[in-house]
Amino acid sequence: MSFLGIDKGGTRHTFALTTDKGEIVHRVQHETGRACGSCQMEDAQAEIEALHAVASELVQVAADRRAPVQSIGISFGGPVNAETGTTILSHHVSGWEGVPLRDLFEDWFGIRTRVDNDANVGCLGEWRFGAGRGCRDLLYVNIGTGIGGGIIANGQLVRGANNLAGEIGHTIIDSDSGVRPDGPPCTCGRRGCLESFASGPGIERRYHERFDQRLTCREIFINAMENDRDAAAIVEEAAHYLARGIGTAVSLLNPELVIVGGGVSEAGDSLFAPLYRLLQHYGFPQAGPVRVVPAQLGYDAGIIGAVALAMGTRQ
Ligand SMILES: [Zn+2]
DSSP states (O other), rough: OOOEEEEEEEEEEEEEEETTOOOEEEEEEEOOOOOGGGGGGHHHHHHHHHHHHHHHHHHHHHHHHHEEEEEEEEEEEOOTTTTTTTTTTOOSSTOOOOOHHEEEEEHHHHOOEEEEEHHHHHHHHHHHTTTTTOSSSSEEEEOOOOOEEEETTTTTOOOOOTHHHHEEEESSSEETTTTTTOOOOOOTTTBBBBHHSSSHHHHHHHHHHHHHOOOOOHHHHHHHHOHHHHHHHHHHHHHHHHHHHHHHHHHHHHHHHEEEEEGGGGGGGHHHHHHHHHHHHHOGGOOOOOOOOOOOGGGGGHHHHHHHHHHOOOO
């Protein structure tokens, strides 16, 4: 049998057919244009038609291989009602409000389909096929242009009442004398969220504010690794904020493992060494040291996660 994973990102749709071990046997990638002005509604409709067309091809490929698609998993780059498989909105393309994506796929193909947001899907992928294999309790943190996360507790993905569990990027870590949220503005409309300090753009902004020079996050990490004192100070500061946010989550959840993925996690030891050291300070001491490891799936995280979603959210 085969599984079909679909990673519907902002500007790229990736499709993969895999074996039941998650090995990719066929892959298709589509770049999509960013939406603009009056064409937005048509763009969502066009995306749905493109998803249908490519998925039809792959369902046929699987049938021709005598390994029919058992189930379909879709990673959606935006909030989703995972229970009904309905999208809430896309941050990139209008027209995705309230699209019953699961029902559309099940009507088209008669194959069981699951839909979830990209953070939960990334978490499921690392749990089933990546750094979290064999764990029953783990915390997944994705640090890129934003900070997202996912939680596995007692061998099951935790969704919360509105499928918004794991939003570690929007835990407020800074406050004005502890009375009201302070710090830089966040994409969620509040101030002082972890994301506003330690996401890629957050790190770049802090470097610019401190040293009046614009470097990309990647450049800051490279300079830090080459012992540039300014860059190292900013990376240490980012690790400090991350440790505060992740440490709070670790005290609450007592995971056996924290997996850090996303572009920022490619920084390597310049980030992981201080993060690990500082986390021991912020976590509940009686729980002992928690392991912190980089994600393993890298570029394929979305698509392999979608396949993991197709396979189910329990182990
Ligand atoms: Zn926020």
